[in-house]
Amino acid sequence: MNDWLYFTEVALAGLGSGALLALTGLAFVLIYKATRVVNLAIGETLMLGAYLFFGFTSGLNMAVWLAVPLVLLCGGVYGAAIERAVIRRMLGSSALSVFMVTIGLGSILVGVVELVWGLEPHSLVNFMPEKPVFLGEIYVSSKTAVAFVVAALTIGLFLLVFRYWRGSLALRATATDPGAAYSCGVSVPKVYSLSWVVACMIAAGAGILVGAIGGISSAMGVFGLTVLSVVIMGGLDSILGVLLAALFVGLAESFAIAFLGGEFKLVTTFTLLLAMLLVRPHGLLGTAEIDRL
């Protein structure tokens, strides 16, 4: 009985971290869906969000309810600025060049954060309920529960939007053929801009959650790498695929930590990624490109 209890608790913790992976993965997918760019700076954007939250609450003593929307706003403004100033200039150059630019962006963000807030890790003010949640006898840390709920709501919203919103057709059109979409009256620059704004808002918001659970440091952007492997497993352009992959990886990591030890966490993730790439190179639900010769 106790074993079963422990097993369930580990599983729930896994689902919690899976939800965070999925939430951040959403940011990757949005940008990829619209612009066919893999934005490697998502992890660092997440870090920026966490540090901004830290600055607003601990530095400026702002109330949490004010700091959260402010962080989201800053994330959005940051996304818009980067898209307008850097990414749009790269329009038409190869996806690889843009990818490299996002790596550079990531390093710059790390540098800026280290300059402003220093090298040592911090912990965020505790704004979540202290008391753990009990589902029957099963213990769930309240932070994990909050993270799970927030992530689930956000992802649910986006799934709905992409299912029913006309604009999602414009977004898909932009992704497959920007030129044709442009001539059909789709305002391609607006679509690009919107996807960057929303994705960076999500990443910044996810940063608050990730920081609240594990503390913040300038190296927390590495989380983005795990998310990237989740996104690749899910299939880059499929929100649902990324959700499934994220929950799966979250569970696998959680079990690896519980039964094999913490050092096996990343090994597990990347082994799964490798296996997926061998079996289904386009991911769980990604679009397999079939080229006519």
Added chain:
Amino acid sequence: MKVLTQRSAEPVLQARNLCLRFGGIEALANVSFSVEPGSITALIGPNGAGKTSLFNCVSGFYKPFSGEILFEGKDITRTPPPMRAKLGLARSFQNIALFRGMTVLENIKLGRHSHMRSNLLDGLFYWGRARKEEEALSAEIDDKIIGLLDIASIRDEPVANLPYGLRKRVELARALAMHPRVLLLDEPVAGMNREETEDIARFILKIRDEWELTVLMVEHDMGMVMDISDHVVVLSFGKVIAQGRPEDIQNNPEVISAYLGQDAAGQLALTAAQLEVV
């Protein structure tokens, strides 16, 4: 003839002294021509003559170095493509630019994007209105476009599965969904066999008459150009070397010797002979 009855009207589309340069290459040099409302105007010329460059200027993908483009008397030289779509200029592409992974109907619907009242964000907030508009749009497409172009049987197929000729037709349908006043067709029958070419030619004539629009097309198929166009503009090395009625172009010695060359001249003569037989 339709064109003759509308001669008095001002040209629907006009290019004035267009110049376009890529580095040291002069792609367009002082190109001027006009397109009469209700006409089918063909733009011909050997490969590299600048036809597609000219097309890209008209549809807004290239900004000419100097000169201007007038649409219904308004200067649109600096208007971005989505705005031109809204004004009533729709184009098709030389190498089919359909949205893969979408169905035929979805592709055609996208043509209407710029005209939908519920645009990007609206759709999120006004479910009812957006849905009603969506249904009206599908009905209209079924009614007016799909029937006309004879593509009812593939309406819900993903475009990726379609053979070349049908994809060209879907692209034409998408351009029609934009409710254009001028339809810009970049090589509508490239790579098609005789039968498919005749189908498309028939569609273009039918569209022009039923939708009362103007067609400007780039085309290599001389038979088709001479068959259906009212006005032909000949481009060579970025310059307009002749323009006029197809008969005149066919017999224009400058066009034949200076630009078409001996072989092509032979082909033209053959086409003319065929025409007389028919």
